[in-house]
Amino acid sequence: xxxxxxxxxxxxxxxxxxxxxxxxxxxxxxxxxxxxxxxxxxxxxxxxxxxxxxxxxxxxxxxxxxxxxxxxxxxxxxxxxxxxxx
Numbered sequence: 001x002x003x004x005x006x007x008x009x010x011x012x013x014x015x016x017x018x019x020x021x022x023x024x025x026x027x028x029x030x031x032x033x034x035x036x037x038x039x040x041x042x043x044x045x046x047x048x049x050x051x052x053x054x055x056x057x058x059x060x061x062x063x064x065x066x067x068x069x070x071x072x073x074x075x076x077x078x079x080x081x082x083x084x085x086x
Contacts, residue, residue: 005027005029005036008024008027008036008039008066008070009024009025009026009027010023010024011023011024011066011068011069011070012024012069012070013039013041013058013069013070013071013072014069014070014071014072015048015071015072015073015074015075016064016071016072016073016074017074019045019048019074020045021041021044021045021048021058021072022041022042022043022044022045022055022056023041023042023043024039024040024041024070025040025041025042025055026039026040027039027040028040028057028060035060036060037059037060038057038058038059038060039057039058039060039063039070040055040056040057041055041056041057041058042054042055043055044056048075049075058072058075062075
């Protein structure tokens with residue numbers, strides 16, 4: 001999937017289960033390969049990630065689709081996942 005990096009900025013990120021993850025604030029580049037290796041997210045859904053920082057970086061391999069929103073795989077072992085299975 002080819003796109004301008006700037007077109008990713010500001011997009012909301014959701015899991016394949018429809019759970020809000022966060023908002024794209026930046027992209028992490030692998031300059032040797034010339035590809036995006038991750039997305040830096042802000043306004044992160046704290047129920048998915050056990051983290052105290054301002055944001056999180058998700059590996060780009062988790063990204064499934066990019067359009068009006070970014071769709072990613074639901075993180076395995078995320079906080080609250082056990083609650084969803086009840």
